[in-house]
Amino acid sequence: MARPKSEDKRNALLDSALHIFSEQGLSAPTSKIAKGAGVAEGTLFNYFETKDDLLNQLYLELKVHLRDAMLPGYPDTQDLKTRLHHAWNTYVAWGVANPQKRKVMVLLMMSDRLSEASKRSGSEDFKDIHQHMQEGTACGALRDQPTAFIAAIMRSLADTTMDFMSNEPEHAQRYCDAGFAAYWNAIATD
Amino acid sequence: MARPKSEDKRNALLDSALHIFSEQGLSAPTSKIAKGAGVAEGTLFNYFETKDDLLNQLYLELKVHLRDAMLPGYPDTQDLKTRLHHAWNTYVAWGVANPQKRKVMVLLMMSDRLSEASKRSGSEDFKDIHQHMQEGTACGALRDQPTAFIAAIMRSLADTTMDFMSNEPEHAQRYCDAGFAAYWNAIATD
Amino acid sequence: MARPKSEDKRNALLDSALHIFSEQGLSAPTSKIAKGAGVAEGTLFNYFETKDDLLNQLYLELKVHLRDAMLPGYPDTQDLKTRLHHAWNTYVAWGVANPQKRKVMVLLMMSDRLSEASKRSGSEDFKDIHQHMQEGTACGALRDQPTAFIAAIMRSLADTTMDFMSNEPEHAQRYCDAGFAAYWNAIATD
C-alpha cells in the first residue's frame, strides 16, 4: 500500500551527495543533492531527517564499502607481511578506484559533524580488519606502539601514496610498491 | 608611518581568523573574525578583497611561519639522517606548539578554496627546505622516488604522530621518537 | 454499513485535531492530526477537503456540543434569573469539563479561517438558546440592548470567570458564584 520508500532513491541521494560533496565540499546545498538524484528538494528529507543525518549515513556507507573491499580474501593464516600487504593493496586499490569516496570520507572525518554513534559504528566495522593486522606486529621501530598507531600510519602512508598515484598515473604502480616497502620498513625489521 | 592600512589590523584579522577557523571551521562567518580582531565587519574587506582572499593570505602566512620554524639552524653540512631528524623535530615541535595553525593549514589545503597561485607560492617557500632534504636520499626503499614524495611522507607520518602525541601527551616523546625511527626506516637503509 | 467512509475515522480525526490544536495551536500540522487519529496522512483529506475544511467542521462540532450541553433541562417556564443561571451554570460546567474544546473554540473564532457559512451555521445552532434568554430581559442596565449583546456579555464574563477557576481550582466555586452574581447585577435590576 502506497509507494514503498525506494531503496533506489536513497541510494541515488547518497550517490549524488557523494559526487557533489567531492566537488564542492560538505557545504554543498541539499537542493543540489536532490536535483542530482532526480528528486524534489523535499524528498531528501523523507530519507534523511537532516543534512547531518545524511552526512552520517553517508559516512557509514563509505566505511562499509571500504571494509567490503578490504575484507574478502584476507590471508588470515599467512605471515604478517603478507597480511599487511593485502591490507595495503586492497586499501590503495579502493582509494584509487574511488577517489571521490576517499575524499569525502576524509572530509567527513575532519568535519566534526559525525556523531559519536557514527564514529563508534564506523570503527566497529573495522574491528575484524584491525584484528587481522594486529597479531604479530611486535618487531621493528614500532614494536612498542599500539596497533591503532600502526594502522594510522598505514592509512597516512597509503593516502600520501595514492595522492601521488593520482597525480602521476603513469607511475602508479611504482608509487604503490614503494609506498608499501616504506611502510614495511617503517614498522618491521625483516 | 604614511602607510594608511595598519599592519597591526591586518595581523589581528589573520590571527582572529586562525583562532575562529580552528574552532569553527572555514565556514565561520567573517563577522566573527572581524569582531575577534576588534574591528568593524566592513573593515575586514579593506584588508582582504573577499573571504577567499583572506583564506589564501592566511595560508601563505602559515606556510611562511612553518618555514621560519624549520629553516634556522638547519645542519646543511651534516649527514642525511641528521638533516631529516632536524626537519622532523622542527616540524613536530611547530605542530605541537601551534595546534591551531596546523589544523587550519590542513583545513585550507583540503578546501579547494586555495588558488593555484597560492599553492605555487606556498610550495615556493619550501624550496630551500626540500633542497636541503634532497641531497643524498638515494638509498633505501624510496631510493628512486622524487623528493616531493619523501617530503610528503614525512609530513603525513609526522602529522599522524602528532595526532597521537596530542591525544596521549604523557607518551608524547615516545611517539615522537618512534615516529622518526619509522620514518627513517621507511626511507633509508642504514 | 454501506457507507464507505467510516464515521469513526471522521470522529477520530476531529478528536485528534481538538487535542493537538489545543496543545499546539491551529498551525499544528495535519500529519500530526492524522497520526493522532491512527490513520495515514493522506486519509485526512478523504474526510476533509482541506485543512480549513477540517477547521470549519470542527468548529461546527464544538458549537453543537456546547449547545447540547446547554439546552437539556432548560427551565423555559421559570423566571429570567433562573433561566440565565441555568445558562451560566451549564456553560461554565461545559467549559470547565472541556477546557480543550473551549480553548480551540476561541482559537477558531479568532482565526479568520472560519467561512461565513460556518459562522452563520454556528449561530443558527444557538438560536433556541438565545430565544430562551431573550424573553423578559427588559430591565436593568442593558434594558435596551439586543439579546446578542446580553449573550455576548455572558460569554465574556463566563470565560473570564473560568480562567480564574482554572488558575485557582480551590476557589472555583466562589468565582463561579461571584461571576454569576456580577452578571446578574450587570444586566438586571432585582
Add this chain to the structure above:
Amino acid sequence: MARPKSEDKRNALLDSALHIFSEQGLSAPTSKIAKGAGVAEGTLFNYFETKDDLLNQLYLELKVHLRDAMLPGYPDTQDLKTRLHHAWNTYVAWGVANPQKRKVMVLLMMSDRLSEASKRSGSEDFKDIHQHMQEGTACGALRDQPTAFIAAIMRSLADTTMDFMSNEPEHAQRYCDAGFAAYWNAIATD
C-alpha cells in the same frame, strides 16, 4: 560613523508587523513585514533577532501605548466610580481608535510566544493603573474577589462592548454607556 540604526526603521517594522498581523494573523511571513516597512528581508533581523523577538517587542510597545492612553488625566482623588469610568472610557476609546492594536494584542496574549519576561514587563507597565483601580472596590457582588478579577472583568466587558461598537458604529455611544453601566452594576452597589 556608519549609518546609525534608525529608530524610524524599527518603528516602520513594528508598524508593518501590526498591520500585517492584524490582517493575516501572527503566522504572516517576515518577508511581508519587511516589504511593508520598505526594507530588505534581512534588515528585519538587524532590528529583531528572531520573529519571536519581534512579537515580544511589539507586545511591549502595544502595552505601553495602551498605558499611555489610559494614564494621563487619571482622577486619582475622585471616587471609585469616577476612576473606573475613566479607565473604561480611555480603554474603550483606545480600542475603538486602534482596532488593529487591540486585535494583535489579543493574538499575542493567546499565542504562547510571549516570554515570561515580556509578560512580566507588560504587567509592570500597568501596575499604576491597577493600583488606581484597586482602592475602595470593596463592595458589590465582587466584594471579596481579587483586583485582578475585577480588572479582568472590565477588560472582557469592554472588549465585548467594543466588538459591538465596531459592528454597529451608529450605536457606539449607546453600547459604550450601557457597557459601563453593566460593569458598574456588576461590581458595585451604589
Add this chain to the structure above:
DNA sequence: AATGAATGAGAATTCATTCAT
C-alpha cells in the same frame, strides 16, 4: 580609512496536498 547598517541571494527545513499503489 573605519564603521556597521543594509542588502538579498541562498540555506535547511516544513507541510498541505497530490497521487501512485
Add this chain to the structure above:
DNA sequence: AATGAATGAATTCTCATTCAT
C-alpha cells in the same frame, strides 16, 4: 477507501559584501 511517498512553494534566518556616513 486507505496508504504514505513525493512534491515544491513557502518560511525563517544567515552572511558575504556594499555603501552611506
